[in-house]
Amino acid sequence: MINSLLEGFGAILSSGTWLFLLGGVLLGVVMGCIPGLTGMMAIALIIPLTFYMDPVKSLALLLGIYNGGTYGGSISAIMLGTPGTPQAAATVFDGFPMAKKGQAGKALKMALIASVHGCLISSIILLLAAEPVARLSLKFGPGEYTVLMVFAMTMIGAVSGKSFVKGIIGAVLGVLISTIGLDLLASTPRYTFGNTNLISGIQLTPMLIGLLAMSEILSQIEETAKLKRLGMKDTHLPPPTCKEDSTVSLKEYFRCLPAISLSSLLGVLIGALPALGATIASFLGYDVSKKLSKHPEEFGKGSIEGVAGPEAGNNGVCGASLIPLLAFGIPGDAVAAVLLGALMIQGISTGPLIFTESPKVVYSMYASLISSNVLMLVTMWFLLPLFTKLAKVPKSVIYPVVVAMCLIGVYSINQNSFDILTMVLFSVLGYLMSKFGFPPSTLVIGFILGPQLEKNFRQALLISGGDPKIFINSPLCLILWAAAVVSIVTILLSKRNTKSYIHLAEE
């Protein structure tokens, strides 16, 4: 393992791969810090470019974006009181009050330190746990895989916002859309309506860009017009009152270390289970920090531990969400689902065989994730003032540029104009879904998992001669069914707790 990891680091340092990693981190932070844009959107936009890169470089770029995007949301959470990404929602509670006291620099640096800790711990656990878990998956047959996919679908609950039912409906629609094209086993056309462009099904990248990037742009355009009409203007934050307001002292670092460590481990546990997600990890990290703090009364008014906990929690998910992805081929959260799509485009099949068929790719992924933390810490420590300015770039400049990038990015994949229409259609669908409370990411998850779920489901039925007992026969199936039920209950309970945190914070 050590030799393979060293080879992975060697692959990162050679051929300029580290430049792609650095570019990914910076792009992820840029996209994460601008409200309305997210790291997931950045990954979706960059995927067309990865067609032309080798797997190691493309994964370095995407993982850099993943890590940077998760941290980037904290910049606008602290500076503007608006989380750049949903995972940074809990950071607003204490980050923005700190900024209002002139301590924006301190908050940003603590968020950076906590994020790096979280992702580093998560990456090390990924390195140690992924392969043993993958060996376990060799005992899975089609029946077990089907139940595992059902369990994975429960992660819809983590990204489904307020309504779990709406999340499941979104996922079902995603599975339905994934059936468009030629049938996997019988090669008969399904929902092609005589259109040759649909024979190979809906292309993943135009759908991703339409649903995740363009639909969000349309929502933000509407929101911007509304704010202008209401006459809302940006207010300026006060400058730091002294030098200590812009930096983190060693005493403050050690004060936050217990919260950072425990929140990171919580984030790892949540990320490893394909059911929960970084947003829940950040709220749990906030809760844990408050319980561990010697001054819980400061929470909500600008406590540095209130920034450290959620940031360590949400970045703790980063590496751990790749454990089910690599071991089973099941993404641990919505961003990992998009990464799975990127891996599929590169022709890399995830699951237990990836460790024997593509070990170089696996260990370079580990090395990329670990190295991205070091790069992020070093670059962001000095570049933070620049990124805080980026969060304030006018939306009338950002959105048209992103629209133009989306259009050409989508065309560049297959040089097929039908992909542009697909993107436009899904952008309208995603916009309407968001409006009516159906998160578009649930449709993405259903679309990506749908083909695997259907393949394993039908294979299991063929093996059993149509007998559905194959899905409850083995102990593994029963354990997975129980885990699915537990995860649904956990998600529903945590949603209720999350609502109470938001009410408390608003009070």
Add this chain to the structure above:
Amino acid sequence: MESPKKKRISQDEIISCLLCLFGILLYFGVNPKYVADTSIFMVSPRLVPNICAILLIVLSIPLFISGWRKRKLGIAKTVEFDKKGVVLSIVTVLAMICYYFVVFIIGYIPTTIVLITGLMILLGQRNWKLIVPCAILIPIATYFFFSKLLYLTMP
């Protein structure tokens, strides 16, 4: 002062009815016509589409109940559409559709310059020192990147 409670159907109730109708249409109308049935041990290309249709019908029930309960409690939310915002979003979508038709006739760089300029003005940007450089440099840079570095044939 709170507005009085109005007895009207909530958005969730409407959506659940539409979903249920969609599921029924899919199961009885679309799937038999557009999805072949070649059953071997019940495993047919129509199996998963039919399951999805049934799930949509079944899931519309708790959605309807949730919407009905919220309406009775007076906490049902209605979707707010900002008129000007919706118009801007629609114009953006139409701009993308026009772009799709025009780009293959006029070419990538001029069409993209017009698109970026138009959208920036539509979104309220009036600083020409910002509009002109963005609208010109970005299409040229991306054209160079895709055609010279990635060897793609651009429109």
